[in-house]
Amino acid sequence: MDAPSRVSSGRVAVTEYLEIDLGTETWHCRRCQRALGPARSNYKQGCLVHARDPSTFYPPQVEGERYSFAPDPALCMLVEFYCPGCGTLVETEALPPGHPPTHDIELDLDNLRRHAAGGGTREL
Amino acid sequence: MAVDRATLLAWIKPSPPSAEEMAAAARLAPGDCEIYGEKLNAILDEAADVFVRTGVSSMLHSGDLVVGIYDPAGNMVAASCGVYLHAVTAQLPVKFVCSQFQTEPTVGIHEGDIFYCNDALYGGIHNPDQIAIMPIFHEGQLIAWSCAAVHQPETDAVEPGGMPGSAKSRHWEGMKLSPIKIGERYELRADLLEMMENFMSRAPRMQVVDVRARVTAADRIRRRIQDLAKAVGAPLLAGLFRKLITQSEASARARIATWPDGTFRAVSFADTVGATESLVRAALTARKAGDHITLDFTGTSPENDGPQNAFAHIAAAHVAIYLYAYAFHDLPVSAGTFAPLDFVVPDGCLLNAGSEAAVSQSVYACWQMLTLTPIVFSKMMYASAERNLVSASAGNNHTVPFVYAGMNQWGGKVSDLLGYPFNGEGLGARSDMDGVDCYGFPMAHTGLGPEVEDVETETFFLHLFQNELIDSGGPGKYRGGTGVESALLLYHMPRAVVSSMGATTRVLIGQGLFGGYPPPAVPGIQVVGSDALEKLSAGEALPRDFRELAEKRTLKGQYRFERTARSSRMIGKGDLVSVIASGGAGYGDVLERDPNLVARDAREQRVSPRAAAEIYCVVLDSGSGEADLEETTKRRAEARQARLARGKPWAEFMAEWSKRKPPEDMLSCYGSWPDAKPVRPVVRL
Numbered sequence: 041m042d043a044p045s046r047v048s049s050g051r052v053a054v055t056e057y058l059e060i061d062l063g064t065e066t067w068h069c070r071r072c073q074r075a076l077g078p079a080r081s082n083y084k085q086g087c088l089v090h091a092r093d094p095s096t097f098y099p100p101q102v103e104g105e106r107y108s109f110a111p112d113p114a115l116c117m118l119v120e121f122y123c124p125g126c127g128t129l130v131e132t133e134a135l136p137p138g139h140p141p142t143h144d145i146e147l148d149l150d151n152l153r154r155h156a157a158g159g160g161t162r163e164l
Numbered sequence: 165m166a167v168d169r170a171t172l173l174a175w176i177k178p179s180p181p182s183a184e185e186m187a188a189a190a191r192l193a194p195g196d197c198e199i200y201g202e203k204l205n206a207i208l209d210e211a212a213d214v215f216v217r218t219g220v221s222s223m224l225h226s227g228d229l230v231v232g233i234y235d236p237a238g239n240m241v242a243a244s245c246g247v248y249l250h251a252v253t254a255q256l257p258v259k260f261v262c263s264q265f266q267t268e269p270t271v272g273i274h275e276g277d278i279f280y281c282n283d284a285l286y287g288g289i290h291n292p293d294q295i296a297i298m299p300i301f302h303e304g305q306l307i308a309w310s311c312a313a314v315h316q317p318e319t320d321a322v323e324p325g326g327m328p329g330s331a332k333s334r335h336w337e338g339m340k341l342s343p344i345k346i347g348e349r350y351e352l353r354a355d356l357l358e359m360m361e362n363f364m365s366r367a368p369r370m371q372v373v374d375v376r377a378r379v380t381a382a383d384r385i386r387r388r389i390q391d392l393a394k395a396v397g398a399p400l401l402a403g404l405f406r407k408l409i410t411q412s413e414a415s416a417r418a419r420i421a422t423w424p425d426g427t428f429r430a431v432s433f434a435d436t437v438g439a440t441e442s443l444v445r446a447a448l449t450a451r452k453a454g455d456h457i458t459l460d461f462t463g464t465s466p467e468n469d470g471p472q473n474a475f476a477h478i479a480a481a482h483v484a485i486y487l488y489a490y491a492f493h494d495l496p497v498s499a500g501t502f503a504p505l506d507f508v509v510p511d512g513c514l515l516n517a518g519s520e521a522a523v524s525q526s527v528y529a530c531w532q533m534l535t536l537t538p539i540v541f542s543k544m545m546y547a548s549a550e551r552n553l554v555s556a557s558a559g560n561n562h563t564v565p566f567v568y569a570g571m572n573q574w575g576g577k578v579s580d581l582l583g584y585p586f587n588g589e590g591l592g593a594r595s596d597m598d599g600v601d602c603y604g605f606p607m608a609h610t611g612l613g614p615e616v617e618d619v620e621t622e623t624f625f626l627h628l629f630q631n632e633l634i635d636s637g638g639p640g641k642y643r644g645g646t647g648v649e650s651a652l653l654l655y656h657m658p659r660a661v662v663s664s665m666g667a668t669t670r671v672l673i674g675q676g677l678f679g680g681y682p683p684p685a686v687p688g689i690q691v692v693g694s695d696a697l698e699k700l701s702a703g704e705a706l707p708r709d710f711r712e713l714a715e716k717r718t719l720k721g722q723y724r725f726e727r728t729a730r731s732s733r734m735i736g737k738g739d740l741v742s743v744i745a746s747g748g749a750g751y752g753d754v755l756e757r758d759p760n761l762v763a764r765d766a767r768e769q770r771v772s773p774r775a776a777a778e779i780y781c782v783v784l785d786s787g788s789g790e791a792d793l794e795e796t797t798k799r800r801a802e803a804r805q806a807r808l809a810r811g812k813p814w815a816e817f818m819a820e821w822s823k824r825k826p827p828e829d830m831l832s833c834y835g836s837w838p839d840a841k842p843v844r845p846v847v848r849l
Contacts, residue, residue, distance in 0.1 A: 052424075053547060054424075054543075054546060055543065055678050056546075056595065056641075056678035056679070056751070056752050057678060057679065057752075057753070084814065085814040086814070087811070088807070088808065088813065089811055089812055089813075089814055089817035089818075089821075090810050090812065090817075091821060097681070097779065098684035098685065099774075101710070101711055101715055102714045102725055105687075105725040106670075107670065107687030107688070107725045107727060108687065109684065109714070110684075110685070111670055111671060111672050112670035114827055114830075115433075115435060115670055115671050115826050115827075116433065116670070116671040116672050118672075120807070120811070122807045122808065122811045124808065124811070126804065127803075127804030127807040128679070128753055128756075128804075129679035129753040129754070129755070130679055132675075132676050132679055132680065132681055132682075133431075134432075134433070134671075134672040134673075134674070134676075134682050135431075135433070136433055136443055136671075136825075136826045136838075137821070137825065138822060138823065138824035138825045138826070138838065139838045140822070140838060142429050142431055144428060144429050144430060144543060145426065145428060145543050146426055146427040146428070146429075147424055147425070147426035148424070148425040148426050148453075151425035151426075152424045152425070152426075152547075155424050155425075155547075
């Protein structure tokens with residue numbers, strides 16, 4: 041396991057595909073560096089969003105049956121959040137149609153800044 | 165009188181140490197904690213081994229159990245798991261006995277006593293989970309408690325199998341024992357064993373043998389601790405116990421403090437509430453500040469009149485399954501780990517139902533915890549040194565605990581669960597590797613599936629096939645582990661009763677992580693009156709997996725595709741029933757998965773050619789099966805462009821999305837839409 045280290049770039053990796061610029065307090069894509077909006081807001085609002093019918097992803101194995109191996113799109117959709125710069129799939133959520141996407145990460149930026157300055161976060 | 169639920173929740177955390185305990189801990193010599201802490205673990209491993217070898221029911225044989233050592237006040241010192249949630253909840257009946265019976269002259273706590281219980285209102289999970297508890301004395305002084313717990317697959321409920329889907333209140337669920345003394349002077353009382361045998365008339369021998377197994381395991385711990393006390397003295401043990409608790413608390417707090425402060429949220433949905441089909445939501449908000457975390461389940465659907473309810477301590481205990489296996493996997497399994505955590509579980513939500521509620525399927529009410537907890541902790545830990553512990557969810561509840569009951573071919577009455585289906589789930593993918601294929605039971609990390617040959621000897625079933633289930637691992641940069649599919653034929657007996665439990669069939673209960681996908685849903689499958697036995701006798705070809713069976717109908721018979729949660733029904737010789745363990749959820753963008761790994765998965769039939777092409781966008785050479793890297797790069801670039809073309813800006817998406825809603829008839833147990841607040845009273849007779 042890598043040891044925690046000081047973040048010299050001023051950016052902290054928060055997920056596999058997202059980082060926060062502590063100077064500008066902005067979400068960025070880690071693949072293409074595209075800005076995705078204010079870091080005090082939900083990064084999903086800076087993404088392109090698409091609701092995928094899960095039965096196209098996991099197709100039915102039997103026709104005409106209520107229970108068919110396929111999720112039911114009336115009850116469940118795969119909501120996908122893409123980086124508008126490079127098309128990376130930043131996050132997915134399995135949600136009933138119409139259910140609000142989750143504001144899943146809400147960081148205390150002042151704490152994160154102190155955390156990064158003290159070497160408490162990993163390098164990007 | 166049962167304990168109020170707030171007290172039960174509070175008892176999960178360690179009680180403050182006494183001055184004597186702190187003084188004893190301070191007197192420990194360097195190395196004492198390490199040497200004698202390992203001695204405790206060795207005692208527990210021995211007791212777990214004894215436990216597995218002395219019982220008869222399937223979950224016991226699979227190792228889905230716990231044995232633990234608790235201090236005189238009932239705080240968990242060390243446990244061998246098994247099932248971490250039982251390690252946590254075993255504290256509660258011990259604390260009940262200490263608080264209610266220590267000075268009660270008609271009961272008391274004496275050397276040689278054996279206590280026993282299984283009621284969730286006194287700290288259990290659901291009444292199949294029975295626990296034996298023994299006080300440990302040294303020179304007349306209470307120095308510790310030992311516990312041994314495992315699921316008993318029969319409770320004398322309204323249906324066989326202990327987890328009746330039809331239960332409407334606690335009165336449908338069979339035997340519920342508050343902590344009672346079933347033995348004195350190291351001897352079990354014959355009258356109370358007779359009482360249990362009488363309750364469990366569907367499988368009396370299994371009940372009595374497994375009670376004795378629990379007591380034997382608890383007693384083995386008792387004997388070893390007494391030997392240790394003789395060797396090193398009770399004060400050293402008192403100091404050791406407290407130091408293990410304070411050390412694990414200090415270590416947990418130090419680790420939590422290295423994670424960024426913030427609020428982390430996740431939701432998960434199921435579509436089954438006992439016998440009813442309805443969406444329900446589980447919601448978790450984790451607020452992390454400094455070395456402390458509050459886990460808040462506000463937003464979870466209201467309690468219901470089926471069996472998929474829980475109490476607050478049950479919900480909290482399910483968090484232990486994740487914590488002890490991932491975030492705090494290297495810390496002592498003691499009560500101290502829970503000290504930095506607080507829980508908010510609103511009264512009236514399905515995770516904290518009224519005391520008359522049926523809770524026999526509480527584990528299904530809480531199964532979504534196996535999704536929610538890894539998600540919120542992974543998002544907390546990614547920016548820390550614990551990134552290698554970041555993981556998508558396992559336990560996606562397409563796994564079907566399969567109950568069978570009846571007279572077996574040896575002339576015995578049985579009511580049991582098959583041990584291997586849920587001991588064969590795929591694990592969630594991690595930030596650095598695929599999830600483990602056919603990993604095990606995500607509630608019992610050291611559980612093992614029994615041998616098929618043993619199952620066929622002991623039960624009336626023949627396995628038509630048992631395979632890794634293709635495409636069952638959630639896709640991602642790192643793939644979720646694959647699950648298992650089993651086809652069971654009733655073979656040795658003319659008839660038997662079967663049922664199964666589950667929380668979803670048409671909804672994806674799991675959540676992928678950082679762009680990974682949840683694993684697929686699976687139905688229940690039954691072929692009534694199949695000709696499989698005739699084909700076997702004639703040496704004819706038989707189906708090799710459920711896809712083939714479903715698509716080609718290669719067996720004669722009446723096909724039923726149904727919910728994974730199947731009510732009790734009689735099946736006949738030659739009937740075929742499915743048992744399927746789910747895969748784990750995926751991690752990261754599928755388009756970043758190494759094409760060579762996709763080719764390998766296709767070659768090994770873990771991923772279908774369709775999924776390789778359509779989900780992973782990998783071009784496989786039609787001859788060699790190897791990945792064509794150049795064509796794959798082109799196809800993936802096209803796939804990214806297609807995402808950019810179909811994705812909509814947030815405001816545009818939400819304007820359309822927020823007008824949608826699931827069908828009203830699927831919201832009967834959900835609560836108000838979409839915030840899941842109670843909208844109707846629950847009436848229980």
